[in-house]
Amino acid sequence: MPQPYSRDLRERVMRFVEEGHSRRAAAAHFKVSASFVVKLMSAFRATGSLEPKPSGGRRHAKLEPHRTFLLAQVDERSDITMPELVAALVAATGETVAPAALSRWLIRAGYRFKKNSTGQRARSSRRQDGARRVGRDAPAKDAA
DSSP, X not given: OOOOOOHHHHHHHHHHHHTTOOHHHHHHHHTOOHHHHHHHHHHHHHHSXXXXXXXXXXXXXXXXXXXXXXXXXXXXXXXXXXXXXXHHHHHHHOOOOOHHHHHHHHHHTTXXXXXXXXXXXXXXXXXXXXXXXXXXXXXXXXXO
């Protein structure tokens, strides 16, 4: 992960801009990107600080406060889809989240893909055992 620019460089850039030079001129003078100078100056004017924002660290899941609600929904309806679970969460709490993020959270919470007793993925309910196969490799019908 890249390191933030030093405090010394930040102070020199800030003084250069405060002396009346443009942000782009400061970027060219100090050989840094113009976006760095623009963001540095806007942050300095808003907070009065030249310190870089914290980087790295572990982010806390925004779904953790809703853990009991989500797990209750999954236990109540084991075949619930991720979009349905997201809709239920939005209706109950107003918290919006992507279905993929919800899926990753459930996997971290110990929920996995449904498997049957032999450890194989469960068969789709769309295809029933007596359904006819259609296509070139379908068995020939008896002409009786």
